[in-house]
Structures are given as structure tokens and as C-alpha cells.
Amino acid sequence: MVRRILREVKEYKPQFIATPLCMVIEVIAEMLIPYLMASIIDDGVNTGDMDHILKMGGYMVVIAAIGLIGGLLGGVFAAKASTGFAKNLRKTMFEHIQTFSFANIDKFSTAGLVTRLTTDVNTLQMGCQMCLRMMMRAPASMIVALVMSFIISARIALIYLIAVILLSIVLFLFIRRAMGFFKQAFPKYDALNESVQENVSAIRVVKAYVTEDVEISKFKKASQAIYDIFSKAEGATVYQGPAMMLTVYSCIILISYTGARMIVAGSLSTGQLMSLLAYCMNILMSLMMLSFIFIMLSMGSASIQRIYDVLEEKSTIDNPTDPLYEISDGSIDFDHVSFAYNPEAKEMVLKDIDLHISNGETIGIIGSTGSAKTSLVNLISRLYDVCDGSVRVGGRDVREYDIETLRNAVSVVLQSNTLFSGSIYDNLRWGDPDATDEECKKACALACADEFIDHFPEGYNTHIEQGGTNVSGGQKQRLCIARALLKKPKILILDDSTSAVDTATDAKIKKAFREEIPYTTKLIIAQRVSSVMDCDRIIVMEDGRINGLDTHDNLLKNNEIYREVYESQTSGGGDFDEPK
């Protein structure tokens, strides 16, 4: 898993390797200083050799300078390596997500994907930088310090070695215990967040029912639960600091005593004792740092997992190996199609659909929520693949076509549609990047969008905010239709795309379709009977099956569901809140 993620280092490999090397240089330089210091004391001060002191001092300055260079380069390389790594990760993830099918997107949810691309990559960037600089540094400085100690005095170094081993065991045990608690803590966090989320989005209900106090006490309970578990988790980590201090202090006392005796016995010099004391600090600090890194890593591992999941996700829909690039016409055939979003699901969403639509036909689709209207049309442009049977467009199975060719020929106006930040022209040209201004305007006229666009002070250059928040629902829907029309598709699918458009405009759009693009096969999903009653044929969907397929008049006569819907809607004349 980590290896897969690390593949994204790519061109920053030199920096990736250079950083730890630089850190090692820095560490070695740092570790040499106390050693030379011993020489100043023993061979300089104690013998009164001023030249030696200056000479050693000179060496030490040079070494410190080398260390500085190592440190600086290490810092520079680490920055480049980690931010470059993050950049590559983002790039690869973003590009990979572009290959995702609808099923893949559903699986992660768009919010989940956004978090992975932003927060998780950020965590990883910081973790990576930390690791590059510390991971080598801490063990290296520990090892070098230990080696130096052994050179000076094996007996005293042995004390360190034992201390290091003891302390690592103790730290490891504490961390493991704390980790267990932390794992328990996260679900509690979720509960708290849920409480906040509920209250923020349902604040009107809370206020209408005057349950503020109840909600506050609920929240306080969740908050207290977090307090308890985190106190426990952190309680398990409090021993770390004191344990480390205890070890350091014991070492100092032991070394001081042993050192004193050794000096007296002549097997150690004062300067050496001083450098040993300096190393003592270094060794144990590094150990502390290592345990810190360990905690950081295990926290980052969640992010690694989440990024890895995205990178390893295989698109459920692949381009065929030898794709067709030509679609003969806009006829559609469903042959005994079954479909479920989750292939293991017990019940299929679409059950044994058999449906044949010829080129240029206009088909209305009606049915209650959850009757799989959207699922049905989503199979045509291969947004999802069938589980059983086949869907054919222009006489060939959709799985044989090049996906881009297919989707350009089958233009879908999605139910939950989005406009993007940019001018109206920019948005329209999603349909056809090379469309001229005239073509754009013509598409808008077809979709009855021209009237309101002309009223905008900046016309077609009006800037659309992210998500299209500065146009009304009905305007947005019409722009989305125009955008889809610009593809000049062979098949046009409107998935409840005129729900916010008033009846008259709706009728006008349908009329324009009939007259201007007669050879395009049109599928129209709607809630309102009035939106589909003029269609050549109307499909009545019920519970994943085609309940009826006929003209308006025949359905009215023969289909109970259709009649029921029709009556409930037309006895009054439709909705009252149709926007204008």
C-alpha cells in the first residue's frame, strides 16, 4: 500500500533520496562536535595547549558549517520532495478519478473524494516531510551517538544501550495502549459531529419544537463521552515524558558515578565524560522523536489508506479494446435487461426490461419515485453497465462503442445538474468546444433560454457562479438543456430536466424539439403528465418494470397507474408554484 503511494514520488526521487542523506550529514556533524570538545578539554585545557584548543575550535566550526549546509539542503530538498510528492498525488488522483464510472463515484461520494484530494493529501505531505527529515535523523543520531560513545568508553556506552532498549520497550507498550483508546475515540467523534450536523441542518425543526435544551443536553452527553475516552487515551500517554526523564536522569547519575570512578582509575578523561553526557541527551531525545514519528505515522495511515483506495479503484466501465467510433442512428434496444447498482443485491433495480425505440421517436417516461426511471436511461449512455441482457444503440451493444463516441451521441441532461463557474458561453461549450457564438445562441433558443439570457446585462458573457447559484432553478435547467443540445446528439435524454420550468415554457421547448431536431431520438422523464402526453409513446415505470408502453390515449384507457397519475394532476391543472 505504502509502496503504491510512494510510486507517486516520480521526478522528485533525487530529492527524496538526498534529503535523508543530508540529514545524516547534519547528524554526523552534530555528533562529532562533542567528541572534538572532549579533545579540547583533555588535550587543550588540561595540558595547557592553546594552539590545540584553537585548532580543534577551527575544526568544530568547519564541521558545524558542514552540518549547516547539510541541514539547509535537507530542508530545501525535503520541501521540494514532499510538496512535489503531494502535487503528483493530487494529479494522479484527479486524473484517476476522471476515469471513474458513475458506480465508482457513488461508492466514494463526491464529498469523500474531495476530502481525499484535499485534507488527506495535505496530511500526507506533512507526514512525508516529517518522515524524510526525522526518520533518518532520529535513528542516525541515535546510532552515531551510540557508536561515538562506544569509541570513547564501551562500558558507559553499554549503560546507554540498556537504557535505550528498556525505554523503547516501555514507550512501545504505552503507545500501543494509547492507540487502542484512540481507535475507540473516533466513533465518538462521529457521534458528536452527527449531533452538530443534525442541528445545523434541522435548526428550523429544533426551534419550531422548542427543543434547544434537549438538544443541548444530548450534545453535552456526546461531548462528555469524548472527554472520557480521550482522557483515557491521553492518560495512557502521560507516562512517556516521565519515563523518558527517568531514564535520562538515571543515565546521568550512573554515568557520573561510573565516569568519576573511571577517571580516577585513569581509564577515562574529564573531557570524555563531558562528551558522554552530551551524547546521553542526544540518544534519548532521538528515541523520543522516534516515538513521536510513530504516532504521526499511525495517524497518517488512515489517510494513506483512503488515498490508496482511490488510486486502486478500478473503473467499473472500461473502453473496449477494439471500439467502434461510428454510431449509425439513434435507435435504442433493451434486450431482457436487468440491472442493480450493487451486483450482489438480492433485488434488481431494473427487471427484465425489453424495449425497442426507433430513431427519431419521442418517448416519455413516467413513474413514481424509486421506480427506476433514471436507472433505465442511465444505461443508454453506459453511465452504468447492465447486469444481464444488453442495451443496443444504433443496433450495436453499447459496450462495443468507444465511450466518448457513445456519450457524445447520447446526450443526457442529468436530474441533479450542475453549471460551472465561467461565462454562459464557457458553460455551453462544454457541449461542443468549437461551437460558434451563433450555434450557442441557436441552442439556447431551442431550449427557450435565450429570452432570459438576453435580459442579463452582459448577455452570454454573464458569469455563472460555482454551482450556478446566481441563476434560478428553471434558468439553470434550460441552460443545461442548451448545453446538451450543442453536442448535436443522436439521442437526447432529459431526466426530469424541466421540473422547475413552467408549463408553457416546457411545452414550447418540447415543440421546438419536435420541429427543429426531428431526427434525434428523445427520451423525456417527467413527473408531470403534461410534460409527456404529446410524446409518441409513453413508458410507465413501476417498481423496476415497464408497466405500460403506449400512446397517451391508449394508456389512459388501459393503464391504471397512468390514469391515476393523470387524474390527480389534471383535475386541477398542475402545480401552483411553478416559477415563471
Add this chain to the structure above:
Amino acid sequence: MPGPMNRGVRGVKPMVDNPKQIIKRLLGYIFKDYGIHFAFVFLMIVISVLASVQGTMFTKSLIDDYITPFLLDTDTPNYTPLIQAMARVAVFYGMGVLANFIQNKTMIVISQGVQRNLRNDLFSHMEKLPIRYFDTHSHGDIMSIYTNDVDTLRQIVSQTLPQFINSAFTVVSVLISMFVLSVPLTAVTLAMVGISLFAAKKAGSASGKFFVKQQKNIGAANGYIEEMIGGMKVVKVFCHEQASTEGFNKLNEELFDSANNANKYSNILGPINAQIGNISYVVCAVCGGLLALNGVSGLTLGALASFLTFNRSFNMPISQISMQLSSIVMALAGADRIFKLMDEEPEADEGYVVLVNAVEKDGKYVETEEQTGKWMWKHTHKETGEVEYKNWEGNVTFDGVDFGYSDDKMVLHDVELFAKPGQKIAFVGSTGAGKTTITNLINRFYDIQDGKIRYDGINIGKIRKADLRKSLGMVLQDTHLFSGTVADNIRYGKKDATMDEVIAAAKLANADGFIRRLPQGYDTMLKGDGGNLSQGQRQLLAIARAAIMNPPVLILDEATSSIDTRTERIVQQGMDSLMKGRTTFVIAHRLSTVRNSDCIMVLEKGRIIERGTHEQLLEERGKYYQLYTGNNIA
């Protein structure tokens, strides 16, 4: 009605303008509840720092008082005094360890406690904020205050603050010790620290510049990600993958550039500090060596040894603090957002008319403490203290009401309406005509700019908000359910409702049938806003929730167009039975609800343009007629 704006990812994190004030307030917040704890922590830090300092000082006496004399002594050295001295040191060390342990333990209480209190205060305050606040702040932003900002504060409380105290105290005590050991060497050390701080400042400001740029680029990249991934399905449908990748790559490169530079400069801070510290150590070693050699200023070998260790521990806290700076900046930005929420003005409630239980006595209702199920208004006149009782009937009038979400843009103009007890008033009109707004004024989600709204003849401004809202049953357009069982959700507004009451309410709302078919019936757990129920079922639960309150006045914002006709019919039946015998305001989307209303109000652009019964309005051949016959010309 301005909905909650979903601006998505928060872009640039603004730098705080008044860091000092925020720090002061934050400290105030911590000391308020945990002042004593903190004083204790402070004491413990002092002890552990002193323990460590005395240990280092011991190196001096170890060398000067024991080792050197031992070396001069030709006799077999007597180790007893050394052991005794070491025992003393060990005791001090032990105290240091103990102090550190106690400090850590206490710190957990403080940091978790502060966090908990902060969250609780935030939430309690948030619940009191007016609806307007939620309209004007993105839900994601509010959420992230609880998740991110409180968390960054934890770091500053549990780590930065104690470290700060520790460092400050270490610096002071080490400095004193150094002065005691050798003045000239201390001067050298200080000079080096000066250089190091200067370098750190240089690198820090360069880094800061790029960090600002980085934040801007992060904002841009995140915004783009949010937009493109959010619209991923559209991207797929239009085969726009490549274009969207190209746009992303550009932003990604820019982000890399500034992030690289920002990190570069902040990374080199550490080595600069460390190596200047090393050079400081070297210079001190050389100078100290020379001084000791010449015996100037009485610097002994032991003093030099101690001094060099101090030199190390003097540099450490300085580089530690400089490394923590970025997290402090982040925490301050978080604290700023937290305090901003806490500073939001809570919903004002100067109402003093309350609902009290009533009991019939001699043909008259009088107030009682008992739960009688009968209610009346208790109106205590402010000036005279005179108490007046009024029957609770459900009479609502609007008198010349003007309203706007902001003062400069009115959305309702001169609204007049009279609803007698038991009447049904319907509002029709296009989206944005102000239907929902009117209902939001009755329960005082928003306060009106001009005119009067009266409930049973009492100006609603005088009614205590809690009582006003309890006396209005609301079924809102967006159904929100809460995590808990189905029964919990039905008795949401009436915690003490019995199971029988719950079932009766469910039956009234036509919800009993489907609830019984749920796996655990009334005890089925609902998760994530009732995601496991269909839209229609959720709507029915919302109706049952209103029914159990048994209020005389009902406000129904009908099902949205996303519900299909068949489902809506079931919902409609639930609504119809709920409406019986109550004053009802209904925002109608479908005709069947409207036709038998006592009065239909046709709204357009915030004005009531037509009013009357169904038949009257049809005869008028005005807007209602157009809407009704579907001949509305766009």
C-alpha cells in the same frame, strides 16, 4: 428565502487581525474554569525545570569538587561524599520526574476539559442563534468550527502553552545559572542567540509571504476540486475529463510552487537554529577552554562542562518555540472563528406572555399547576403587574406587515390577513413569491420590520418565543429527522408523551401502517436524517411529530415537487386529518389541498394580489384562474 449557502470548501484562511486580543481571550477562557489547575501545572513545570537545572549544575561540582580532587589525591579516594551528593541529586531528579508526571496528568484534564467546555458553550450558544445566522453561514463552515478549529485549539492548549511556560522558565533559569557560571561566556551565548533569532526572522518572513500565497493557491485548488468532483457526473456525461484535468494541473502546479517555497523557508529555520546553536557551543567551548586555561574570571573545568550543557539547553527552547509558530498562527485563526460564533447575537426574546395550564372552575378557566391539557395565555402587564388571562383559541391576524431579510430589500409588503379558529388559509403563488416567508414570521423565525402580527389578539412580540412556537404545529418543506428511534422522532416536541399518544399521532398522520412494517416497528433506529426511509415516509413522520403536539394552529409547507403524485396522495391524507378543527396555514402546491380552503391568498412578489374562496377566485379570472387552468403565460 435565502437557503443555506453551500460555498463548499473554505478557501483562504484569513490572517487574524488582532492576535493579542484573541490570545488574551483564549487564556481568559482557560483560566476561567481551570485557573487553579493551571497554577498547579505552572508549579510543576517550575519544579521539573529546577530539577533539571540542578542536575546540570551538579556536573560542575562533580568535576571540580570530586573528580579533580580525587585525581590530586594519591590516597585511595573516598567515594562516600560523592555517593551522598549523588543521592541528593537523585532525590531532586525524582521530584522532577514526579512533577512532570503530575503536570502531564493535569494537562489532560485541562486540555480535554477546555475542549469539552468550548464545544458545549459553542453548541449551547449556537442553539440560541436566530435562523438568520444559519441562512448566512454555510453549514460546512459551521461544522468545521466544531471539528477543525476546536481541535487545533487542543494542540495549543495541551502542547504549545505548557511548552511555552516550560521554555520561558528554562530560558530564565538557565540564563541565571549561566551568569553564575561565567559572565563572558553568557555574553557570547546571547550574541549567538541574537544572530540565530535574526536569521530565523529573515527566513520566517520569507516563509510567511509564501504561506499566504500558498493559502490562496490551496483555496483556488480546493475550490476547483470541489466544483469538478462535485460535478463529476456532468463531467463524465460531457466527456470533459481532459479539459477538467488540464485546468486542475495548472492550479496544482501553482500550488506546488508556493507550497515548495513556503516549506523551504520554514524548513531551513530548524537547521539554522540548530547549527548556529552548535557554533555557539563551539565558540563557548573554545573561549571557555582559553579562559579555563588562563584561569581568567575563575572559570573551572567543571563550570565549563556545566556551562556547555546549559548552552545546549538554552538553544533548545528557542528553536522549539520558533517551530511552533505556524501552529500558533493556525490555532489563532481557529480561535478567531470560534469566538466569532460565540459573539453572534443570540435570538432576543423579550416576550412575557406565557401559556399556562388551565382548569375549569365554576364555568371559568383558572390557572393551575396541574397538567390538564387545557391551556390559556397569561398576560402579566408590565406597568401595573396586573394579570390577564386569555383563552387559547388559534386566532391569527396580520396587520400591515412588511418584511425583508435585510432592511433595504423588502420581500413582503403590507400583508393583511385574518384567520379565525378552525379556518384553513392557503397560500399559492410562484416560487419566491413569499409563501414560506409568511409562515416563518408567525413563529418568529424572523422579526417583521413593520406592522403587527397577533395571536389570539396578543402581539406575538409579547409572547415568550418558546410558548409561541410550542403553540404552533409546523410541518416544514424539508423534512429533517433526528437520529433515534421512530418513536423518539414522533415524540420529538413532547418528550413525556406515552407510547399510546405516539401511536395515536402516527395513526392520525397515516404513518402507523408503514411504521409497523419497519423491522423494529416504532423502535427502528433512524440514522443520518432518516436516510433509510423514503421521502414520503419521512414526511409522514414529520406530520405525526406535529400531530402529537396537538396545537390549535398548524403551518404546513406542503411536500415538494420531488415527491411523486402517488406518494403525495398518502401524505395528503395524513395532512388532511391533521388539519381538522385547527387553524391551518397551508402552502399549497397541489390543487386538492387548496380548493376547500376557507380563504386562498394568491401571492406575487411579496404582495397578496388576490384573495377569496376557490369559486370566488375562479370567477375573478385573475392570476389564480391562470394558475389553476395552467394558462399562465410565461
